Amino acid sequence: MKASFDEGQPIFQQIAEMIEDDILNKTYGENEQVMSTTAFAKTFQINPATAVKGINLLVEEGILYKRRGLGMFVAEGAKEKILTKRKDSFYRDYVMKLLNEAGKIELTTDDVIKMIKNGDRS
């Protein structure tokens, strides 16, 4: 969950990502109910239609499902679906950016790998 939205990316996409994050960090487990569109609209001062769009995006991907009259729930296997999707875009969204920036400040890929290894305290 975050408190505000970025420009440039549609708010409904950011809503969808927010819910995905909350599934990844176990705020919501399988078959647990997520925030309603009305609650989203109230909490984030956004148009309810925007919240509906974001949630529908996740319904289409099989990450959320609807229980009539009750609301939206996390589907079984939702976390795995999100993980697959996010891993696909990890290279593009993070690794490439990292290497771009490294190139700008004249760090080689080896330098970066060394930094990652040294910084890894696990």
Place this chain on the structure above:
Amino acid sequence: MQTVLETKNVIKNYRKTKAVRNLSIKLEENTIYGLLGRNGAGKTTLLNLLTGHKFPDSGEIKGFGKTLNKGDSLQEICYIKDNHQFFEESKVIQLLNFAAPFYEHWDWNFANELLRQFELDPNKKFKKLSRGMKSTVGIMIGLASRAPITIFDEPLLGLDAVMREKFYDILLKDYAEHPRTILMSTHLIDEISKVVEKVMILETGSIKLFDDMDTIRNKSYFVSGKSDVVESILKHKNVIHKDQHGKITIAAVFNTMSKQEIMEAEELELSVEGMSLQKFFSYYCMGGDKHE
């Protein structure tokens, strides 16, 4: 979705001024619209036409499928004008008492709640209120009417930031529970960008743009970096504004850019950022749409 209000080829002139030129729009049920436009673009004239306060020279206006004739106004519409034409000597509570019977869905509980939220003394005379407080009287009537179509002309004039936040908050809460069509004109562009679903930009009496807020957000970018690289990557894009500082160009783009395209631009050391609606509006109205 059902169309609740529409204009077909509407024209309105004031002597030699063409206030509204051949305007055709459709407003749907349960949608919040933002009406944007520079001063004198024809916003208030359009709102007056939609609500039957003015009659078009030609063209047609339909509310819930029924053509409006001269003198007709729809019972389903609550119109809050910016130059509040409330009786100056009346107390706030008298103004509410006067307004309530006009609206079928008026909710007194909500009206009282609004009085409390906006910290209005119901026994104060309208003429004794500050500019901002006068605006809140209009806002209260507009919201408490729960009219199927509620139209606000510059509802936030003179309101401080705290009161404006309160307005957005209450509006969205109430709208979520009681969906209806809301159309509001405003110059506070960035503030309403999260609140409205669709945006209409009016320029010299014509619709310059009518689109989903999400679509606009997804199509407006700043691309900046070395001038020649910016130029080459944006060759086939709709650039609505350009700022050049030495070797650097900052271009405002109104075009979809795929993830792939953004990535390519970033690989060429360009920066691609989102743009606020207000920036978009000012560039769009200043430079116009060169591509289309």
